[in-house]
Every structure is written in structure tokens, then in C-alpha cells.
Amino acid sequence: MKSYKVVEFGKPLQRVEEATPAPQGTQVLVKITAAGVCHSDIHLWEGFFDMGGGNKVSTEKTMNPPRTMGHEIVGEVVALGSEAKGAKIGDKAIVYPWIGCGKCWYCAQGREHLCPTPQALGINKDGGFADHVLVPDAKYLYPYGTLPTELACLYACSGITAFSAVKKAVGEDAGKPILVIGAGGVGLMGVRFAKSVLGREPIVADIDSNKRKLALENGAVAAIDPREKESRKTILDLTGGTGVGAAIDFVGAESSAQFGLRSIGRGGRLIIVGLFGGTFSMPMPMFAFTGCQIVGSVTGSPSEMSEMMALVSSGKVTPVPIVTRTLDEADATLQDLRKGLVMGRAVLVP
Numbered sequence: 001m002k003s004y005k006v007v008e009f010g011k012p013l014q015r016v017e018e019a020t021p022a023p024q025g026t027q028v029l030v031k032i033t034a035a036g037v038c039h040s041d042i043h044l045w046e047g048f049f050d051m052g053g054g055n056k057v058s059t060e061k062t063m064n065p066p067r068t069m070g071h072e073i074v075g076e077v078v079a080l081g082s083e084a085k086g087a088k089i090g091d092k093a094i095v096y097p098w099i100g101c102g103k104c105w106y107c108a109q110g111r112e113h114l115c116p117t118p119q120a121l122g123i124n125k126d127g128g129f130a131d132h133v134l135v136p137d138a139k140y141l142y143p144y145g146t147l148p149t150e151l152a153c154l155y156a157c158s159g160i161t162a163f164s165a166v167k168k169a170v171g172e173d174a175g176k177p178i179l180v181i182g183a184g185g186v187g188l189m190g191v192r193f194a195k196s197v198l199g200r201e202p203i204v205a206d207i208d209s210n211k212r213k214l215a216l217e218n219g220a221v222a223a224i225d226p227r228e229k230e231s232r233k234t235i236l237d238l239t240g241g242t243g244v245g246a247a248i249d250f251v252g253a254e255s256s257a258q259f260g261l262r263s264i265g266r267g268g269r270l271i272i273v274g275l276f277g278g279t280f281s282m283p284m285p286m287f288a289f290t291g292c293q294i295v296g297s298v299t300g301s302p303s304e305m306s307e308m309m310a311l312v313s314s315g316k317v318t319p320v321p322i323v324t325r326t327l328d329e330a331d332a333t334l335q336d337l338r339k340g341l342v343m344g345r346a347v348l349v350p
């Protein structure tokens, strides 16, 4: 099999040819037909996440290179271990990559994505920048009906991440306008889910005029530049003077989180999803003055994956723009994404 691996952090991905693995026990071998390139792959490849204030958290232990990245995988079952159940040769499926240890409290609750000792594909284990991937159990395979292959893979990370974040926007403020900050791959997916899950198109904030245009073309009710002086006033004008019920920060930088906090109304919720990095502070009395909530969101659970797949398979969610590249362009695609040159979501096809 062929793969593109992180061998040294921050250095070009290396093409590796090795024997295709034979699945053991409950394992399933999937021949990859498409794999998305995610923003978090940039951080994993760089070897650290920026925690702000000059602090970095290394991805060395998590990744243990050489490692094949790629956690948005779709493919076809080509071999089964002797104890594999629930799949057959030829099955086409999306692979749920947020796999846990299977033994801890979180895994027992069906919240494997929060497992403290994760076995995630493309991060802790080899993933999708390859022509084959070994999946530990067929229960992580989800059928995708008639969805196009290149679109289907995106639901494994950008899809489930956006879906779970948008679901967290439902609270006492259900019905109030919401704000999506950042119209990259995941943010655009969030725009789509806001319509289908919450029943209303969001306001979008992005510093890039091309991404604002894309957001408007993809269903945003308004697209604003958060750096503009009048941006907070614009939010108030768009929300009858009361601010948004929830702001979903798909960027996760100090500036984006601060903008989110300024945009939410009383009792509103700031949901932080993005991994840009940094740190931010706010006056403590604001919690008691406004009743605001700050919530984190990380990918989504297997049950949310089922729920989302039922929704997207019904065709009720309009697809986001996709940029298709060949697997051999894995490194170049990662670099383009890093420079912000990819409009929509990049997908590698072997």
C-alpha cells in the first residue's frame, strides 16, 4: 500500500510503500476512495498547538511519527478479520475516526470522542492519506447512501464537528439569530447545519472577503467583517438590538472569541470549536452580569454521527464546495490549506 506520512514535523510528507496489512480479529481493511484534508492536520503536521502566551503543546506523543494523517476517510471494505461482524466485502462506508480505548467511562457511555486515551485514525493511528486503512471494528463504518464519495468523507470530521457544535447552540435562546465565525471548510458546514438543524440561516463573520462571499452563496443571511469598527453595531441591527443567541467560533483565536463574546446577547452562548490557538481573557463579573456561557465542542459522538448521517443522506443538507486533488498532491494540498488558498474543503483521491 501507498501512504504519505509525517516523518519529521514541519517537513514534507514522505511517500511510503509498504505491505498492505491483513486485518486481524475484529479489524476491517478499507480501500480508500477519498480522504479530506482538515485544518487540524496542519497543526498535527507542524508538531504543536499554540496555547497562547508563547506556550505550545507538542503533538509528538499523540502522533508518534512516522504517522499517516487523514481522519476524513471514505472507502470500500476489501478484507475482514476472522471476528469482524457487521460488514461485508464491497460495503461502501464513511469511517468514524474518533475511536476511543473502549474501556473507560466515556467509551462505556458511547462518548468515544472524549476518551482520554484516544486511538483516533489519522492522529494516534494511521489514517487516510493512503490507499488503504485498517479500522479496528466494523461498528465504526457508516453507510452514506447516494452521497458523492468526495462529499461523504467530509462528514467524518468537518461534518460531525459542525453538526455537534450547531446542536450545542440550542438552548433557552432557541429561535434567536446565531452567528458563525469563520467560513472555512468546517464553518461552511456549520452554515449548512444551522439551516437544517436549527431552522434558520446564520449571520457569518470572516475577515476574508472571498470567504464572506462564499458564505452568502451558501446560505448566510448576512456576512460581516469582524474587524470593521461598526461590526458590533451591525450585529445589534441584525438581531433587533439584543445580540445573537449563540456564536459558534470555528476559528478559535483570541480575536474571534472576543468578537463572539461581544456579539452574544444576555444569556447567550459562545461555542468554541476552532483550533487556531492563543488565549483570551474576560472580566469575571461578565458571567454574573450577563449569564453568558462559554462552551467547548470537540468532534462528535458515534450516536451524533448516526443522527447526522440520517440527516445528510436524506438530501436535506446542501453540500459545501469541494476541491479535489490526487493523493500524490497530499503535501502540496496541506501547504495550500496552510496558506489559506483552498476555497471550500480539500479532498484527496488515491
Ligand SMILES: [Zn+2]
Binding pocket: 038, 039, 040, 041, 071, 157, 158
Ligand atoms: Zn479534522
Ligand SMILES: [Zn+2]
Binding pocket: 100, 101, 102, 103, 104, 105, 106, 107, 112, 115, 116, 117
Ligand atoms: Zn476510552
